[in-house]
Amino acid sequence: MTEKKSGVEKEKLSFEMKDAEKGFIILSLIGELDMWSLPQAKERVSELIGQGKVKLVLDLEKMNYIDSSGLGFFIGTLKKLKDAGGELMLVNLNAYIFHIFKLIQLQHIIPTYDTLEEAAKHF
Secondary structure, eight states, X not given: OEEEETTEEEESEEEEEEEOGGGOEEEEEEEEESTTTHHHHHXXXXXXXXXXXXXXXXXXXXXXXXXXXXXXXXXXXXXXXXXXXXXXXXXXXXXXXXXXXXXXXXXXXXXXXXXXXXXXXXX
16 A cells, blocks of 8 residues: 655555574564554565564664554454464564554454564574
């Protein structure tokens, strides 16, 4: 999903991916996770699961907005990964995102870490 800003098309949500230790994949979510960008995020996770990459660390450092459908994405992703024998961890939640997670107690359902280095200790 793209939006126009100052005559230039801009992605609402983009991704960066890299391999980590012990078979984990780090997927950075950059931008906004909302009802319009949700299909793109779901598709990316489904592609990874289809490739057998079911140990996933979502890096949220560059995510600047999330709505309720975006929160549902994390629960759905956790379920899909667990069903496939995988795991999900979240890292680098900024204050805004962490506050929302705390409101609904999501950090008690999905492991969250301040840094990739801290998460790596739990691989």
